[in-house]
Amino acid sequence: MYLKELRIEGFKSFGKSAVLSFPTAITAIVGPNGSGKSNVAEAFRFVMGEQSMKSMRGKRGEDLLFNGGTGANRANRAKVSIVFDNTEQLLNSSFDEVSVSRTVYRNGTNEYAINGTQVRHRDVVELLAKANIGSTGHHIISQGEADRILHASNEERKEILEDGLGLKLLQYRRIEAEKKLRRAQANIAETDLILRETTPHLRHLKRQVERYEKSKKIREELLHLYAVYLAYETTYLATARCAAEEEYDTLQERISGITKAITKEKKKAVSEQQVAEMGKQEKSLSDALRAVRDKRDVASREIGRLEGERAALQRLTKDAKSEPIDREALRRLYKEVQHRFMTADEYGAVITYALQQLQAMLGRKSAVQQEAEKQLAHLQKKQEAVQEQMSALQKEEQQYACAQEALHTRKEQEIAVARQSEKNELALITEKNTFEQTLAEARHTLAVLREDEENIQREMTEGAVLIGSAINNYKSVVVPQEAQDEDREKQKERRRLLERKKIELETIGAGGDNEEIYTEYQRVSERVAFLQTEKKDLLHSMQDCEEGIKTIQKEVETRFKAGVQAISAEFGKLFTILFGGGRATIAIEKRTVAKEGEEPEMRVGVAVQVALPHKKISALEQLSGGERALVSIALLFAISQVTPPPFLILDETDAALDEANSRRYGDMIESLAKQSQLILITHNRETMHRAGALYGVTMGSTGLSALLSVQFDEAVRVAK
Numbered sequence: 102m103y104l105k106e107l108r109i110e111g112f113k114s115f116g117k118s119a120v121l122s123f124p125t126a127i128t129a130i131v132g133p134n135g136s137g138k139s140n141v142a143e144a145f146r147f148v149m150g151e152q153s154m155k156s157m158r159g160k161r162g163e164d165l166l167f168n169g170g171t172g173a174n175r176a177n178r179a180k181v182s183i184v185f186d187n188t189e190q191l192l193n194s195s196f197d198e199v200s201v202s203r204t205v206y207r208n209g210t211n212e213y214a215i216n217g218t219q220v221r222h223r224d225v226v227e228l229l230a231k232a233n234i235g236s237t238g239h240h241i242i243s244q245g246e247a248d249r250i251l252h253a254s255n256e257e258r259k260e261i262l263e264d265g266l267g268l269k270l271l272q273y274r275r276i277e278a279e280k281k282l283r284r285a286q287a288n289i290a291e292t293d294l295i296l297r298e299t300t301p302h303l304r305h306l307k308r309q310v311e312r313y314e315k316s317k318k319i320r321e322e323l324l325h326l327y328a329v330y331l332a333y334e335t336t337y338l339a340t341a342r343c344a345a346e347e348e349y350d351t352l353q354e355r356i357s358g359i360t361k362a363i364t365k366e367k368k369k370a371v372s373e374q375q376v377a378e379m380g381k382q383e384k385s386l387s388d389a390l391r392a393v394r395d396k397r398d399v400a401s402r403e404i405g406r407l408e409g410e411r412a413a414l415q416r417l418t419k420d421a422k423s424e425p426i427d428r429e430a431l432r433r434l435y436k437e438v439q440h441r442f443m444t445a446d447e448y449g450a451v452i453t454y455a456l457q458q459l460q461a462m463l464g465r466k467s468a469v470q471q472e473a474e475k476q477l478a479h480l481q482k483k484q485e486a487v488q489e490q491m492s493a494l495q496k497e498e499q500q501y502a503c504a505q506e507a508l509h510t511r512k513e514q515e516i517a518v519a520r521q522s523e524k525n526e527l528a529l530i531t532e533k534n535t536f537e538q539t540l541a542e543a544r545h546t547l548a549v550l551r552e553d554e555e556n557i558q559r560e561m562t563e564g565a566v567l568i569g570s571a572i573n574n575y576k577s578v579v580v581p582q583e584a585q586d587e588d589r590e591k592q593k594e595r596r597r598l599l600e601r602k603k604i605e606l607e608t609i610g611a612g613g614d615n616e617e618i619y620t621e622y623q624r625v626s627e628r629v630a631f632l633q634t635e636k637k638d639l640l641h642s643m644q645d646c647e648e649g650i651k652t653i654q655k656e657v658e659t660r661f662k663a664g665v666q667a668i669s670a671e672f673g674k675l676f677t678i679l680f681g682g683g684r685a686t687i688a689i690e691k692r693t694v695a696k697e698g699e700e701p702e703m704r705v706g707v708a709v710q711v712a713l714p715h716k717k718i719s720a721l722e723q724l725s726g727g728e729r730a731l732v733s734i735a736l737l738f739a740i741s742q743v744t745p746p747p748f749l750i751l752d753e754t755d756a757a758l759d760e761a762n763s764r765r766y767g768d769m770i771e772s773l774a775k776q777s778q779l780i781l782i783t784h785n786r787e788t789m790h791r792a793g794a795l796y797g798v799t800m801g802s803t804g805l806s807a808l809l810s811v812q813f814d815e816a817v818r819v820a821k
């Protein structure tokens with residue numbers, strides 16, 4: 102026994118909660134008309150997820166809620182729970198008892214729960230479908246609905262049979278697989294569309310990225326070239342500037358030194374006035390010298406005259422001698438005196454000497470001689486005076502001559518010094534000019550260096566545009582000491598390479614912002630790769646779905662075919678029992694339906710064929726009400742026998758049966774109850790008789806259905 106309990110709260114006429122236990126195989130629910138018996142059957146439909154309001158005799162969800170009665174307020178919700186014994190694992194749950202409940206609120210909201218946990222409608226349907234409690238409700242036969250299976254079209258009947266055969270779960274799976282397939286197809290189409298849109302973009306991006314990669318490589322090379330070039334250039338400029346400034350300062354110092362030296366030399370030069378002054382002094386000295394010389398000449402002539410006079414006197418004194426004059430001695434004296442006179446600087450001594458010699462020669466003096474000697478002495482004195490004067494003059498002359506000489510020498514020296522100074526000044530000016538020229542050159546060098554420094558700054562700004570802040574990497578490049586004196590040609594060569602690289606980069610035209618394209622390329626290629634993988638997965642999933650659908654389809658077809666055969670055989674047997682003969686079968690029927698403008702569609706259905714005993718009736722429409730009820734019961738029971746549902750609810754299926762048929766019906770129920778639990782809503786005594794438990798439903802004047810467990814006799818009474 103699978104069905105344990107049904108709890109109803111606020112559902113339809115059950116304003117007060119009611120609990121029905123199902124302890125036996127057959128439970129009968131009896132009660133007067135309108136007491137709420139069918140509401141119990143509907144409560145089963147409701148809790149099992151019925152979506153059709155019509156099959157629950159309502160229009161809106163609200164109609165399912167208790168509307169109020171005498172002394173009872175209307176319910177805000179209707180809740181029905183069904184409890185299964187799951188010890189035999191009827192349902193796919195590890196619990197021994199499984200309760201399924203559904204609640205509907207006045208606003209039409211529905212809630213489902215399995216063992217108190219809120220679930221979706223689908224979860225309930227799937228859980229029950231697995232236990233062959235299908236959604237078509239073939240195991241809940243509502244009042245007057247028994248022959249629905251006969252009324253139904255072949256295709257509808259096929260559905261009922263599939264449900265009865267427990268194929269619905271497979272059908273669900275197939276529908277799910279088809280949905281999944283359609284989703285996969287739609288996703289593939291969408292993926293294809295995106296791929297079609299994305300692929301050219303990716304190609305474009307790839308080209309850009311290749312260009313970017315190339316430009317990145319060039320930028321890296323450029324970075325290296327810049328680093329080396331700038332390191333060498335800045336080092337060179339710093340060193341050159343230092344040297345140039347040093348040279349400039351040295352030159353300035355030298356020039357100012359030379360300027361001072363020139364000033365000094367200039368000071369050494371004698372002025373024309375000084376020369377003229379010295380000339381004047383020289384002239385006056387010369388005049389004085391000439392005057393002294395003139396005087397000396399006069400004195401000399403005086404001396405000469407005095408000499409002459411003395412000589413004459415001396416001759417006179419000599420002539421006065423007795424002794425002849427030794428001519429030879431005289432001649433020698435003459436010669437000697439002449440010689441002395443010629444060589445002497447001073448004539449006085451010569452004269453004195455000559456006189457003494459002559460006197461000695463003369464020897465003896467006469468009166469004349471004495472007179473002469475007096476005269477001579479006088480002359481001597483005069484001569485000595487003159488001689489003295491002469492000596493003084495000579496001294497003076499000498500002094501003047503000396504002074505003149507000294508002045509001349511000084512003048513000459515001064516002039517020489519002045520000339521030397523001029524020469525020096527000239528040399529200094531020449532040197533200064535040379536230095537000034539060198540200074541100008543140094544200034545020019547500094548200006549060129551300044552220009553070079555400005556250029557390098559410009560170069561760095563330009564470089565920063567091309568390679569960004571990495572331009573400053575040059576600061577970490579170490580320039581070897583020996584390389585600082587390298588040939589500038591090498592640096593020029595570096596510059597040429599740098600320029601070439603810059604042109605290369607500019608030609609490629611991929612600037613710094615292309616990092617974004619790279620990221621975009623990464624993103625798009627990842628997306629494309631993802632889409633391709635997804636497409637592959639989707640294709641696999643599609644394949645799986647197709648295969649799954651085929652497998653399910655095949656299984657459904659096989660099981661359906663076998664099921665229909667088995668039901669048909671059972672149907673035939675039950676039919677013969679109920680009608681006491683005759684023949685009844687069901688068969689799969691296929692027909693092609695062609696709608697305008699659409700492909701012809703193959704429809705599969707199940708046809709019912711009956712042949713009543715002793716009657717020539719083949720069309721179902723020709724059967725009487727009772728006959729129809731019996732055929733329906735035979736078919737429904739046949740289905741239930743082939744694949745017994747855990748429970749079967751029959752709402753007054755036996756209403757149209759006469760006594761004999763009621764008995765046969767009762768027999769069939771008993772045989773059915775061996776496999777399925779039966780809940781029978783009935784007024785039929787025979788049926789009540791077969792039930793192990795009986796519930797009476799009463800309503801009275803309150804408008805509220807009430808449930809009570811009753812005994813057979815009571816049931817018969819209640820049912821009336």
Ligand code: ATP
Binds near residue numbers: 164
């Ligand atoms: P019969 O034997 O004639 O088939 P029954 O016992 O099967 O009768 P039901 O059809 O189950 O009776 O019950 C119908 C009763 O339920 C009616 O009296 C109706 O007024 C009542 N009913 C239906 N819906 C509601 C509702 N929402 N609130 C209160 N009562 C309701």
